Amino acid sequence: MTVNVIESTRLRLRPFEMDDFEAFAAFSADGERNRFRGGGRSRIEAWNEFCAIAGQWSMRGIGVLAVEERETGQTGGFAGLWFPIDVDEPELMWSLYPDFEGKGYATEAARAMQVWAHEARGLPPLMSFMDPDNTASRKVAERLGATLEGACTFRGRHTLIYRHVMPEAKNEPPNQQID
Amino acid sequence: MIPVLETQRLLLRDFRESDFPAFADFFASDRSSFYTGPCDRPTAWRKFAVYPGHWALKGFGPWALEEKETGVFVGLSGLWNPEGWPEPEITWALMNGATGKGYASEAADRARRYAFETMGWTRIISCIAPENAASIRVATRLGAVCEGDVAFPYGTARLYRHRAPDDDAEESSAKAGTHR
Numbered sequence: 001m002t003v004n005v006i007e008s009t010r011l012r013l014r015p016f017e018m019d020d021f022e023a024f025a026a027f028s029a030d031g032e033r034n035r036f037r038g039g040g041r042s043r044i045e046a047w048n049e050f051c052a053i054a055g056q057w058s059m060r061g062i063g064v065l066a067v068e069e070r071e072t073g074q075t076g077g078f079a080g081l082w083f084p085i086d087v088d089e090p091e092l093m094w095s096l097y098p099d100f101e102g103k104g105y106a107t108e109a110a111r112a113m114q115v116w117a118h119e120a121r122g123l124p125p126l127m128s129f130m131d132p133d134n135t136a137s138r139k140v141a142e143r144l145g146a147t148l149e150g151a152c153t154f155r156g157r158h159t160l161i162y163r164h165v166m167p168e169a170k171n172e173p174p175n176q177q178i179d
Numbered sequence: 180m181i182p183v184l185e186t187q188r189l190l191l192r193d194f195r196e197s198d199f200p201a202f203a204d205f206f207a208s209d210r211s212s213f214y215t216g217p218c219d220r221p222t223a224w225r226k227f228a229v230y231p232g233h234w235a236l237k238g239f240g241p242w243a244l245e246e247k248e249t250g251v252f253v254g255l256s257g258l259w260n261p262e263g264w265p266e267p268e269i270t271w272a273l274m275n276g277a278t279g280k281g282y283a284s285e286a287a288d289r290a291r292r293y294a295f296e297t298m299g300w301t302r303i304i305s306c307i308a309p310e311n312a313a314s315i316r317v318a319t320r321l322g323a324v325c326e327g328d329v330a331f332p333y334g335t336a337r338l339y340r341h342r343a344p345d346d347d348a349e350e351s352s353a354k355a356g357t358h359r
Contacts, residue, residue: 015235016236025262043262043263043332044261044262047261047263048229049225050232051228051230051233052225052226052228053232054233054235055227055230055231055234055235057231058194059196084224084225085203085221
C-alpha cells in the first residue's frame, strides 16, 4: 500500500505516526471541541480511532492524514478522506487542534486533499457532512467553493451535505510517495 | 507490509475488505462480548480498520486467519499492544462457525514464535476476561500461566503469561531426556 505525502504552501499532509498520538488524544478528550464529532473520547477510544485512521488507507486506498505545519514540523490536526462502511462515497473532512485555528489551514489542507483525490485517485467532486451548527466548518466549505446539496440523517443526527467543486490548481511542490 | 505466515492449516495474512462481512457477523453476535462487542456495522468497520492501522503505526499487529483448504476468513490472531495495555499481548478471535477446530491455538502459537523469533521479544502476555472460558483454554493449551488480575483499558482482566523461548528449549531437552 502506498500512502501519499501531500504538500501545500504551508502544510505537509502525511500519515499519522506514533509520536502524533498524545496530541490526538488530548484533542479527542475535549468534549467541546468534538461536539460535532460525537463528543469527547477516552484514551482507549482515541487510540482506536487513531489506529482506524491509519488502517483505512490499506482498506480503501484513500484516507485521512496528519496536517503538519511545514515551518515548525508541528502537527496541527488531521484532514482527508473518511470512508466508513455505511456511506457510499468518501467524505472530505478536517479537524484542527486549538493552536492551529484561524490561519486558513483547514481550507489549505482540504484544497490540497481535493487536488490529490482528483489527480491521484480520479475522484469526482467530493462531499462533506456538516452539522448545521458547525459554522466554522461551514465557512471553510464555502470558502472552498462548496455548495449545500441537501441534508440527511447520518447516525441519528440531522446532517447537511456539502458538494465540493472540482479543484483547479495542482499541488505544489509535486507530491511525494512513501511506501 | 504485513508478512504472510503459515501454519499447518492456516494462512496468517493481511486483512481485506472481503473479510469484513464475516467480521461484522461476529460483532453482531454475543460471541463478541469479550471483544468490546456486540456492535453495529459502522462500529465493526472501525474496529476492523484498527488492525491494519496497528501494523502501520507499530510495525506489528494481528493477522487475518485464512483456512488454507477453503480460502475462508476464519478469525484473527497476532501481536496487539493498544494504548494503556499492560504489556504487548497475543490476541485471538475466531469468527462464527470457526470454533472447535483448534485454530486459535494454532495461530496464536505461530504468533508467539513470531514475537520471540522475529521481533526478538522476551515476554508476552494475553489479557483474558475471567468468564472467557474458551480463551482461557487456548492460553492454557499454549502453556501460558495465569499471574492474576490486571487493570487494562476495559476494566480488569486475567493476565496470562506465555511461555518464553527458553521454556520451549527446556521442555524439548526434558523430552529428549525422557527418550534417552
